[in-house]
Amino acid sequence: MEAFEAAYGGDVMDLSRLNLDNLSFDNLSDKRKKETRQILMCYNRLTVLSESISLFENLEFLDISCNALGALCDDITRLTKLRTLIAKNNRLDEFSLPKDFGSLQLEVLNFSGNRFEEIPAQVLQLQRLQSLSLGGNRLKTIPAEIDNLTSLELLYLGGNLISSIPMELANLPYLSYLVLCDNRIQSVPPQLNRLHTLRSLSLHNNLLTYLPREILSLVELHELSLRGNPLVVRFVKDMTYDPPSLLELAGRAIKNSNLTYSARDLPQHLVTYLDLASKCPNPKCAGVYFDSCVRHIKFVDFCGKYRLPLMHYLCSPECTSPCSSNPQSDADSEDEHSVPADRLQRVLLG
Structure with missing residues (x-):
């Protein structure tokens, strides 16, 4: 010792x-x-x-x-x-x-x-x-x-x-x-x-x-x-986004541009399709959708390739994709103004 x-x-x-x-x-x-x-x-x-x-x-x-x-x-x-x-x-x-x-x-x-x-x-x-x-x-x-x-x-x-x-x-x-x-x-x-x-x-x-x-x-x-x-598994699964078809993109362009149309100009099935347009539930967006409406989570999370805004409906070009930071998106809606973005930049899901 x-x-x-x-x-x-x-x-x-x-x-x-x-x-x-x-x-x-x-x-x-x-x-x-x-x-x-x-x-x-x-x-x-x-x-x-x-x-x-x-x-x-x-x-x-x-x-x-x-x-x-x-x-x-x-x-x-x-x-x-x-x-x-x-x-x-x-x-x-x-x-x-x-x-x-x-x-x-x-x-x-x-x-x-x-x-x-x-x-x-x-x-x-x-x-x-x-x-x-x-x-x-x-x-x-x-x-x-x-x-x-x-x-x-x-x-x-x-x-x-x-x-x-x-x-x-x-x-x-x-x-x-x-x-x-x-x-x-x-x-x-x-x-x-x-x-x-x-x-x-x-x-x-x-x-x-x-x-x-x-x-x-x-x-x-x-x-x-x-x-x-389980909440992450469900959210990521729900967030899987299939891009809208060319038919839907054309329909969105017609409705968003307020173009007039009638059965004299288009086949009846296309007229019927255009009449089925739904308005975006996102109050920040005046867009429309037909088939492709995807709901996401509002809590902004980063896990490599996903950024998840809750209650965000992807329904038109004005509603951003999960990886976008477009200020028009619902992620920037009234509820999130009280939550600074830099506070939510290390939510780890992956």
Whole structure:
């Protein structure tokens, strides 16, 4: 250990990729214990975390990822200056934490890749927590008490078995990044529009068939990931556009130009066809259509080749195609004037 101390400064103790199952810190000098701010013990075969970890009274950062830990020792709660705890890819569950774990002053906690079936009550007591990661566990629900974490800025719960989002999640005043991908979520509560600081919302690979209109009021939202949901499959399928026939294009030109016609000039079947023209439902468009009327989504999404305006009817040259940004389109209709275009430029469907 003396050779190790000579190789590394007192600020960081890197013990990763060593067999430390019977590790004891008792033989370290008091000076070394006091000066150490970070300990890295990843990729070992630890089944228990030594109680002597509490000897590092000034420890701020502890990474014990990729071991075989089934519990955290009670002594970890004596690390009053610990701000970051990373314990990914272990064997931890909701019964693995000390009773007083919630007394820690943690700001970053990462328990991804463990065996949690619910978020422990002790975690919900961490008042200073800014980042919580529990991805790749076995969580089935998000407790309503999640709103106790009033300092939370990032919540990562991807890769679980979650089926619903509690409306209490909307009570987190500083939440900026919410990751709920790869779950079983079927709906999004409209109350999430109260997350005024939300910048990124990941919902891909869920069971969503509908997205509440209230999401549009999230002023800071720049990224919304929706790929792999039934709503996207349906919208992209519905958006498949067969170009109008030459007959329809000619008919549109005649009707839009207000050209007169009669049975003396045209065969009766063409006169009948022209009389069947329908007006575009788009109030911004005075065009007509016959057979080719395609309905799209109003939320403006980009997924490579698709830009999808909701309730947009493609019925005449004045109504733009899905990839166009013609200001005459319904995408620029009254409802969207309150939604700046640059806010919707990273909605990821593909």
